[in-house]
Amino acid sequence: MAxxxxxxxxQGDTRQRKLSHLKANFIHELETNPEFVSLRDLFAWMHFKFDALPWCLKRCILYESVFSEAKRIRMRPSHFVRRWIAEGYSKCTNSxxxxxxxxxxxxxxxxxxASMGEWRVNSFFHEYINSRLMEERAVFFPLVVSILDKSRCLVATEGLGQHLVxxxxxxxxxxFVFEDVDFSxxxxxxxxxxxxxxxxxxxMKSLRVLDLEGTSNIGDDELQRMLELLPRLRFLSLRGHREITCLPDSVSGLRHLQTLDIRRTSIVYVELQKxxxxxxxxxxxxxxxMDDRGLPAKEESTPSSFSSGTLAYCLCKFLGCRHDGTGNGIKVPAGxxxxxxxxxxxxxxxxxxxxxxxxPDIRQLKQLKKLELSGIKRKNSKYLSKAVINQKNLESLSLQVVKENRSVRWDAIYLPSSIRSLKLYGHLDKLSALRFNNLRNLRKLSLEMTxxxxxxxxxxxxxxESLITLRLRVDNAHDGKLQFPPHLPANEDQSHGQNQTPASPPVNNHQANGEHQAPDHLPVIHQADGKQQVPGRLFSKLQVLELVCLSKLQVIFEKGATEKLEVMKAHxxxxxSLEVTGLVHLVSLKQVCLQGSYGDTLQEALQKxxxxxxxxxxxxLQVKTQSPSSQASRQCMLNSDMDIVCRVEFIMTILHLHLLRIRLDMRIAVYWHTKVYLGMLVMPLSTSLSTAD
Known part of the structure; x- marks a missing residue:
């Protein structure tokens, strides 16, 4: 407003001149210009907060300017952590x-x-950080970020810091800016x-971090050239570069490399044993x-080699092939x-x-904390269990199950109790309480079922009992209902009690023998007076519930259910067609988030x-409502256009192959004609020589 x-x-030229001057010295003008006196209290508060921060946190905030365009590229916590370690700023303590x-x-x-769940650099705060960079250089400060952009050229005016953006x-x-700069x-x-x-x-012998996630126009040849010049690289991010198809041989010379991010590239095979x-x-x-538009993705994300528009995708689409999702992961050799x-x-x-x-190789990696595997089938599920069951440090596990004729039995998969985040995608059979009871530390669960x-x-x-975040997606065309009860029904407890022998003691025999084994039904039952069993509460700590609706789904919350649920998201x-009832029973509810394509009826029902x-x-509401008819017509047009493009590319490929074959036939014909002609020339010569002898 100010x-x-x-x-x-x-007005006119004066406004344009003032605007240009304000862009060039934004924070300085806001702090010193008398016309912005209303902002003095804001800057005083920001100065006070910044100066009161501890040394280590102040250094983090100054390093924040590296992510100058994170407002367009989402900043991931793991990205920051891995870079911070590679820079040498992180330290190890006793605890x-x-x-x-x-x-x-x-x-x-x-x-x-920030106070948002998805962290992004605030643009105003980013400008404030850049202004403090200049002030902090007056004092001994071992972290200097140089920025090259439209309005600043710190390399040319102030010299080069340790970090260049x-x-x-x-x-x-x-x-010419790079000609007289020392990059050593x-x-x-x-x-x-x-x-x-x-x-x-x-x-560049000192370069430790090369972050190219937000760039374009990098191919295999350029990657090989740059890696040969960076012998001490610790962090390399090539995320999103579809044009990169393989890692060059020079990557084996990066003996100090700690982090390699080649996600969403066209690389399908790596050898990194050295x-x-x-x-x-x-x-x-x-x-x-979710897809790029915020809508539920009806099919799994395709790997780079099957991306829309590529030749492999067009050929598969033209011939009626369907990608089964097994190629989401890369292939690695044994070792x-x-x-x-x-x-x-x-x-x-x-x-x-x-x-x-x-x-079995994964089984030997005892320091694993996060593991993602694809191509899980019934045949290799037992090997999977042996690989992860003894991973005591494993906290995050993601499994992509192959959609084949036979589903994977959940009973056949054994997981360690240390897991805090679990993602299951694909053709899974019915759930097993015997396995979930062992996950005592599970905080986040993402589940996709057929x-x-x-x-x-x-x-x-x-x-x-430890579950805090639950994400559910059912790839099913049939209608269904999800009903969240407050506790286990009493009749199910009684039926379980009838299955036990009358002489059985109240203490579980397995527990008496020191074995940690759970029955195949829900064990959350508490005895109040030694005779009467009271059902245990369900979802007692659940705070976030996320649902993906692909068909007609009815969601019902009974009275007393999910008492700690704060956020509900529906895609x-x-x-x-989604119908949600019983929101008034969620006593801790703070927000309902609606995404994707929905009608006014659902929006009005939720608001009521x-x-x-x-x-x-x-x-x-995060995505604008669109009518199903308009979306269907738009999708039909896109599919039609894609079919035409695929067929044209396919025909051009066939013609190109025919042309290559014609060229090859011509070369073979020329070869044989030349051979015959030379033979005709050599035969008289050999005859004359034999006659002379």
């Missing part, structure tokens, strides 16, 4: 590892700078926008619940057991000829229930 009033009082120390700093940073709006024709002490390079080869002009210091490998393609420092690994495809050799959850399945999930597909709620929760 800036609007300031510019609104000017915390380097990862735990960096994660704790990031958690404190988000509390100080090249923004997308910086003109790429100003190559450069520690990290972060690039947004189009990549140019002169960004790495010669060998990189003994690798701690994190992010590769392949994770399955997504990854030698990477003893690995803490994050995935996505790895185990549905290969050597898949049985990979799972069949609608039954009442017993909900009871099994509700019995996980609707264009041809789905929230208006009658005592706490008046907010209804958040």
């Amino acid at each position: 800036v609007a009033r300031y510019l609104g009082a000017r 915390k590892t380097m990862e735990e120390y960096a994660a704790d700093l990031f958690s404190k940073l988000t509390k100080e700078t 090249i923004s997308s709006n910086w003109k790429r024709n100003e190559e 002490h450069l520690q990290s390079l972060t690039v947004y926008g189009v990549w140019k080869s002169f960004f790495i002009p010669y060998k 990189l003994q210091k690798l701690q994190c490998i992010r590769a392949g393609t994770s399955l997504r619940w 990854i057991r030698h990477l003893k420092a690995l803490s994050t690994l995935g996505v790895i495809n185990v549905n290969t000829a050597k898949g049985k050799d990979i799972l 069949k609608l959850l039954t009442e017993k399945d909900l009871h099994i999930l509700g019995s996980v 609707c597909c264009s041809d789905s 229930q929230l208006d009658h709620h005592p706490k008046k929760p907010a209804l958040k």
